[in-house]
Amino acid sequence: EVQLVESGGGSVQPGRSLRVSCAASGFTFDDYAMHWVRQAPGKGLEWVSGISWNSDTIGYADSVKGRFTISRNNAKNSLYLQMNSLRAEDTALYYCAKAPGLYGDFDVWGQGTMVTVSS
Amino acid sequence: QSALTQPPSASGSPGQSVTISCTGTSSDIGGYNYVSWYQHHPGKAPKLMIYEVSKRPSGVPDRFSGSKSGNTASLTVSGLQAEDEADYYCSSYAGSNNLVFGGGTKLTVL
Numbered sequence: 148e149v150q151l152v153e154s155g156g157g158s159v160q161p162g163r164s165l166r167v168s169c170a171a172s173g174f175t176f177d178d179y180a181m182h183w184v185r186q187a188p189g190k191g192l193e194w195v196s197g198i199s200w201n202s203d204t205i206g207y208a209d210s211v212k213g214r215f216t217i218s219r220n221n222a223k224n225s226l227y228l229q230m231n232s233l234r235a236e237d238t239a240l241y242y243c244a245k246a247p248g249l250y251g252d253f254d255v256w257g258q259g260t261m262v263t264v265s266s
Numbered sequence: 267q268s269a270l271t272q273p274p275s276a277s278g279s280p281g282q283s284v285t286i287s288c289t290g291t292s293s294d295i296g297g298y299n300y301v302s303w304y305q306h307h308p309g310k311a312p313k314l315m316i317y318e319v320s321k322r323p324s325g326v327p328d329r330f331s332g333s334k335s336g337n338t339a340s341l342t343v344s345g346l347q348a349e350d351e352a353d354y355y356c357s358s359y360a361g362s363n364n365l366v367f368g369g370g371t372k373l374t375v376l
Contacts, residue, residue, distance in 0.1 A: 184312075191353075192355050192367045194365040210267075251302050251357050251358070252300070252314065253302070253314060253357075254317070256312050259311070
């Protein structure tokens with residue numbers, strides 16, 4: 148079964164850091180691009196970042212550029228999002244999603260991990 | 267990276283058809299054939315319904331169809347069923363390794 152399982156969410160103070168992870172199974176991880184998409188409470192979906200299969204190509208939303216870093220470890224079938232200088236507006240459910248490339252078409256999603264930024 | 271524009275809500279009676287629009291610019295929808303649509307039931311993971319403007323993943327009913335004209339993409343749901351009630355989001359590639367979502371449309375089956 149193709150599966151993505153996010154972890155690492157939690158409550159953190161503004162300005163602090165947090166790393167969320169996504170464990171993949173049931174497919175050849177290094178054949179696909181991977182993305183992070185978030186949904187703030189009561190809001191819509193927002194693309195956060197994407198990474199190509201070999202980590203050569205990476206993209207970020209303007210809202211997180213310079214603060215968040217996406218990475219992957221193909222040997223561990225894992226995707227990561229390092230989030231620094233967190234702000235209240237980063238509070239959201241963070242989903243990882245699998246895609247054929249960096250152009251989108253997210254065909255498998257995880258259940259999400261909640262990140263709350265609050266003092 | 268401005269969000270794509272979707273109507274906040276749409277509705278239809280069972281058996282009817284409803285079309286949801288998604289308007290962008292020549293830098294996203296108008297510039298690439300990488301528009302996708304997602305169905306999102308609260309508390310569940312989003313589900314891909316349409317990709318590359320009009321292609322349907324395996325398992326998605328053919329009641330769902332997608333199209334694009336200029337800077338506007340559309341999702342049409344024919345033969346509405348109660349289980350189609352959900353939030354629907356469009357997404358488009360926006361160049362330079364960026365993607366953008368629409369604000370979402372809440373579809374109500376009356």
